[in-house]
Amino acid sequence: MNTLVPAIGFGIVTASILAVAGVGFTLQFGVTNILNLAFGDIMTAAAFVAYLVTNAGASVWVAMVAGAAFGAVFSVALNRFLYTPFVRRGTRLFGMIIVAIAVSLIVQNGLLAIFGANFFSLRMPRPTSVHVAGMVLTTVQLAIIGIAVATMIVIHLLLRYTKLGKAMRATATDPELARNCGIATDRVIDLAWTISGALCGLAGVILVMNVTAFTDTTGSGFLIPIIAVAVLGGIGQPYGAMLGALVIGLASELAAAVFSPDYKNVVAFVILVIVLLARPQGILSEIATRKEVAA
Amino acid sequence: MSVAWQFYISTVLIYLGVDVIACWGLNLQFGVAGLVNFAFIVFQAAGAYTAAVLTLGPATPVRLGGFQQYVGGAHWPFPLPVLAAGLVGGVLAALVGSFAIRRLRSDYEAMVMLVVSLIATSVATNQVGLVNGPNGLAVIPKPLATMVDLSPIDYQWLFVGVTAVICVCVYWLVHIVTSSPLGRTLRAVRDNEAAAAALGKNVTGLRMLAFVLGGVIAGISGAVLVEFISAWSPGSWLYPETFIYFTAVIVGGRGNNLGVMVGALLVPVAFLEATKFLPQFGPAGLTAALQWIVVGTLALLFLWFWPRGVIPERRRRFPAAASTPARRSLIRARSGP
Numbered sequence: 001m002n003t004l005v006p007a008i009g010f011g012i013v014t015a016s017i018l019a020v021a022g023v024g025f026t027l028q029f030g031v032t033n034i035l036n037l038a039f040g041d042i043m044t045a046a047a048f049v050a051y052l053v054t055n056a057g058a059s060v061w062v063a064m065v066a067g068a069a070f071g072a073v074f075s076v077a078l079n080r081f082l083y084t085p086f087v088r089r090g091t092r093l094f095g096m097i098i099v100a101i102a103v104s105l106i107v108q109n110g111l112l113a114i115f116g117a118n119f120f121s122l123r124m125p126r127p128t129s130v131h132v133a134g135m136v137l138t139t140v141q142l143a144i145i146g147i148a149v150a151t152m153i154v155i156h157l158l159l160r161y162t163k164l165g166k167a168m169r170a171t172a173t174d175p176e177l178a179r180n181c182g183i184a185t186d187r188v189i190d191l192a193w194t195i196s197g198a199l200c201g202l203a204g205v206i207l208v209m210n211v212t213a214f215t216d217t218t219g220s221g222f223l224i225p226i227i228a229v230a231v232l233g234g235i236g237q238p239y240g241a242m243l244g245a246l247v248i249g250l251a252s253e254l255a256a257a258v259f260s261p262d263y264k265n266v267v268a269f270v271i272l273v274i275v276l277l278a279r280p281q282g283i284l285s286e287i288a289t290r291k292e293v294a295a
Numbered sequence: 296m297s298v299a300w301q302f303y304i305s306t307v308l309i310y311l312g313v314d315v316i317a318c319w320g321l322n323l324q325f326g327v328a329g330l331v332n333f334a335f336i337v338f339q340a341a342g343a344y345t346a347a348v349l350t351l352g353p354a355t356p357v358r359l360g361g362f363q364q365y366v367g368g369a370h371w372p373f374p375l376p377v378l379a380a381g382l383v384g385g386v387l388a389a390l391v392g393s394f395a396i397r398r399l400r401s402d403y404e405a406m407v408m409l410v411v412s413l414i415a416t417s418v419a420t421n422q423v424g425l426v427n428g429p430n431g432l433a434v435i436p437k438p439l440a441t442m443v444d445l446s447p448i449d450y451q452w453l454f455v456g457v458t459a460v461i462c463v464c465v466y467w468l469v470h471i472v473t474s475s476p477l478g479r480t481l482r483a484v485r486d487n488e489a490a491a492a493a494l495g496k497n498v499t500g501l502r503m504l505a506f507v508l509g510g511v512i513a514g515i516s517g518a519v520l521v522e523f524i525s526a527w528s529p530g531s532w533l534y535p536e537t538f539i540y541f542t543a544v545i546v547g548g549r550g551n552n553l554g555v556m557v558g559a560l561l562v563p564v565a566f567l568e569a570t571k572f573l574p575q576f577g578p579a580g581l582t583a584a585l586q587w588i589v590v591g592t593l594a595l596l597f598l599w600f601w602p603r604g605v606i607p608e609r610r611r612r613f614p615a616a617a618s619t620p621a622r623r624s625l626i627r628a629r630s631g632p
Contacts, residue, residue: 094331102591109584262421
């Protein structure tokens with residue numbers, strides 16, 4: 001019991017980071033059907049941007065905005081100048097995965113080449129510990145939870161109360177039909193990449209706020225839980241991803257407390273396999289069946 | 296030729312043999328059957344560990360001075376560990392395939408495979424008792440070394456010969472599969488799954504078969520590699536290694552056994568070996584990072600300009616059923632008065 005209550009606290013923190021990243025991942029994947037396996041590496045890149053910003057003397061809040069902005073710009077550019085041209089050239093699903101992995105390797109090793117194989121940490125005010133309901137969390141961790149909740153509310157409002165949400169769902173279901181109905185699908189896809197990229201960048205920054213040190217592989221190591229979150233929630237379902245984040249965040253931290261911290265990812269994997277075995281239609285959700293990539 | 300050069304060339308040849316075998320295995324899965332197996336390296340690793348453990352003999356407990364812990368050690372004579380490695384690769388493929396090969400869209404399939412690869416690394420690293428954890432296995436005895444009395448350099452050439460024989464056997468296997476009606480069916484499943492299913496082909500079963508065969512070949516390639524380098528650890532089979540094989544298959548020409556062989560010569564061997572002759576510059580690790588960047592760029596360039604590879608898959612044409620004389624007469628007879 002003594003180890004489980006703090007684990008729940010850490011679980012909520014992990015879930016917060018996963019929710020931000022998972023919603024970004026699932027939104028973009030749902031709309032464009034491109035499995036962006038470089039997502040984790042863009043997170044790392046955003047973290048390095050934040051690192052440079054804090055080193056320049058700016059506060060961590062500025063760094064967060066910078067990281068999110070970088071993620072958005074990078075993602076849109078990646079789609080405009082690499083993914084979309086490949087899709088228009090007729091690269092099929094598996095070809096796009098190779099393209100995405102190539103991007104992932106290039107980004108990750110590019111960071112390694114620029115920054116070197118060192119450990120980095122963000123320059124932040126020293127956090128203080130806070131006791132909440134038997135859990136000990138740092139102020140930084142509380143801030144992460146707050147940021148995640150605020151982000152989820154913004155996403156909810158955006159999808160629920162603007163036409164964009166509807167247009168995104170329409171584009172995800174049938175891009176051609178959506179275009180014929182007068183939806184500017186190109187703009188919707190660009191916006192999906194922007195939102196996804198901003199969330200990706202933000203997730204990268206809050207991820208490295210929560211760890212003592214990060215390297216060029218920190219983000220890509222976080223990719224499995226993100227994929228598990230997206231699959232568990234149903235691809236393209238942001239609310240599903242929020243719930244999935246909570247489940248996987250708590251499950252992995254509890255497993256870390258009960259078994260060993262090395263098995264955090266294994267829990268995500270087991271959940272992924274169970275979803276695949278028990279509900280393959282969960283992964284092949286209505287919008288994702290038998291559909292080629294959209295461009 | 297000086298001894299040093301002979302050593303170098305024979306070593307490169309053995310690496311080439313291993314890469315060619317592995318690329319044939321991946322080609323059977325990816326090129327012929329269209330399976331995006333991003334866990335390919337795991338099957339190679341499983342084969343390598345199997346061969347290593349079956350050559351090393353029973354593990355010495357730590358209290359008796361044993362420095363590596365693993366399960367199921369045995370002293371099997373040479374060809375057996377390699378065959379066992381193939382078997383283990385196949386069984387593991389059947390196991391992974393049982394949940395991964397389920398008519399998933401190919402990107403989901405790739406996603407699951409990638410996760411399998413990452414998890415396998417994590418398990419092999421953290422379950423220290425299984426295959427000695429992060430330190431891996433070392434001082435694996437060389438095959439036949441005690442039986443033949445050869446100088447190191449002659450032994451190298453013997454090993455080249457052994458690798459060549461295994462290469463020929465594996466080629467024979469993949470050639471039989473790809474040139475037979477089975478290969479034709481596999482390509483049909485790859486190109487149009489719905490049509491193949493409509494013709495009564497067991498799509499999932501066929502994909503599974505290609506996956507298991509690829510797993511067997513991957514296991515064998517791992518066994519040959521580990522028998523040669525005498526050491527194996529989780530660092531040898533991180534998931535980006537799979538990407539090198541994928542790049543080789545794409546560069547060579549997916550679906551074409553000969554093309555894939557050229558791909559293995561170009562990417563893992565020529566490309567990564569050649570950089571060893573470049574002077575080291577910058578901080579440690581920079582060259583390796585640049586190497587990965589170049590391999591990634593190479594994959595992108597080929598997918599853009601030559602998506603079918605250096606030696607593209609041969610387009611196969613079959614006469615239409617009604618155009619062969621025998622059939623025509625049959626049709627005429629049936630539609631007669």
